Amino acid sequence: MFQAILIDKIEILKYYKTIAVTTHKGIQGHALLIGGSFGKIGAMCLSSKGALKAGCGLVTAYVPRCGYEIVQVAIPEVMVLTDEKKKCISDIHFEMQPNAIGIGPGIGQEEKTQLAVCNFIKDNYFPLVIDADALNILSQNPSVLKYLKPKTILTPHPKELERLIGKWNSEEEKFEKTISFSKKYKVIVVMKGAPTHIIDGATIYKNTTGNPALATAGSGDVLTGIITSLLAQSYEPIEAAKLGVYLHGLTADIAVSQTGFQSFIASDIIAYLGKAFLSLK
Numbered sequence: 561m562f563q564a565i566l567i568d569k570i571e572i573l574k575y576y577k578t579i580a581v582t583t584h585k586g587i588q589g590h591a592l593l594i595g596g597s598f599g600k601i602g603a604m605c606l607s608s609k610g611a612l613k614a615g616c617g618l619v620t621a622y623v624p625r626c627g628y629e630i631v632q633v634a635i636p637e638v639m640v641l642t643d644e645k646k647k648c649i650s651d652i653h654f655e656m657q658p659n660a661i662g663i664g665p666g667i668g669q670e671e672k673t674q675l676a677v678c679n680f681i682k683d684n685y686f687p688l689v690i691d692a693d694a695l696n697i698l699s700q701n702p703s704v705l706k707y708l709k710p711k712t713i714l715t716p717h718p719k720e721l722e723r724l725i726g727k728w729n730s731e732e733e734k735f736e737k738t739i740s741f742s743k744k745y746k747v748i749v750v751m752k753g754a755p756t757h758i759i760d761g762a763t764i765y766k767n768t769t770g771n772p773a774l775a776t777a778g779s780g781d782v783l784t785g786i787i788t789s790l791l792a793q794s795y796e797p798i799e800a801a802k803l804g805v806y807l808h809g810l811t812a813d814i815a816v817s818q819t820g821f822q823s824f825i826a827s828d829i830i831a832y833l834g835k836a837f838l839s840l841k
Contacts, residue, residue, distance in 0.1 A: 562735050564757065564766035567802050569840070575799045576840055579615065588617025589792030592658035593785060594680075595665040595692070597673070598647035601627035603666030603692070603781040606826050608638045610785030611662070613833045614807070616792050620656065624648050649673045652680040660687040662788030664694030665781040674701065682707045687791045691715045691784040699723035710746040711797040715784060717752045735764070748801050750787075752780060756805050760798050767802075770809025773816050778826030783808045786833070810836040 565571065579588075591611045596604040601623060608621045608631065620639040621631050625646045632640055641656075643649050650672040661684070667673055677697045681690075681704050688709060690698065695716050698704060716724060721734075725741045728734040735757075742749050742759045749759040754772070758765040787804035791797060811832035815824055 562732075562739075562764050564764040567758070567765050567767045567769075567806050572803055572806050572840065575795070576803065577793075577795075578841075583617075585617035588615065589659045589789065589794065590618040590620070590656070591616045591785075591788045591792040592620045592622060592654070592656065592661045592686075593665065593788060594622040594649065594652060594661060594663040595667040595694075596621075596623035596627045597649065597666055597668035597670070598624065598626050600666030600668065601630045603778065605631055605634045606778045606781040606830070607662060607665040607785035607788075609635050609830050610782035610833075611789035611792075612637055612785075613830050614786040614789035614804070615837075616789040619789070620654075620658065622649075622652065622654065645672065649676050652676050658686055658792065659794070660689070660788050660791035662689040662691065662784045664691035665784055667693045667697075669693050669696060669700075673697070678704045685709060687711075687797060689713045689715060689784055689788045689791065691780060692720075695720045696723060705745050708745055708747055711748060712745075713748045713750060713787060713791070713797055713801050715750040715752060715780065715787070717780060721749070721751060735759070739764075748797055750783075750801055750805060752783070756809070758798070758801050758805065760801075765802055767805045767809055769806050769813055771812050771816055771821070773812040773819065773821045773824035774809065774829075776825050779808075779829065782826050782829045807833065807836045810839065814839070 611619045622641045625642045648670040674697045725737040738759045751757045756767040790800035811829045815832045
């Protein structure tokens, strides 16, 4: 089996950056989260709030028009841009200059959305995290993969990974195929699971935090927000992926003695992020 580098506190502290006492929101990074569709705006609320709680100075959510009031009311700290369509993302355009972008939470797979995501990826030059249905859109439009900027971060759960790389018959074959995919497209693959592994070309990292409490709706949306936030704060892509996965898992380790496995929900990841950060001091 392949050798993996452990993502533990020793590894994280090699590049973890404390916040300067003279900082302000304008230099703490601006993250843009793109996603949501009718009935799935909650995914964007989780992702956007996760980005804020991970230390980003500014966060903007790009959602269909039906999500405008939901996000504004649910998270008043987040700015909102809206698509021209009411129920889905149809044409991604913005004038702002974010430091990093996360795309996919709750975005759905409408035909207009698929075209919008593909066009966005072809033109994008910002550091990028791709999750959820944006990954499924990629797997249905494989010709777009060649347009991914090097070190783009993909965060698939097992089924999304299978759609991208094909079926596997063993754990070893899964890793072989993922490594090959990572090398071919020069991307970082966060293989969500128990435990989560991160593939960066031929290098494999194995996370040491997390427990079954994370097997809950919206958990991945929060992770997308956290990693995008860290990218926007000028972490290198592999550092953002490792630190994001580590903190995400650590919240569940800290919380589970109070919440139990069953009653831990994605919002609790956000609620316990502060304690996770404090544990790094």
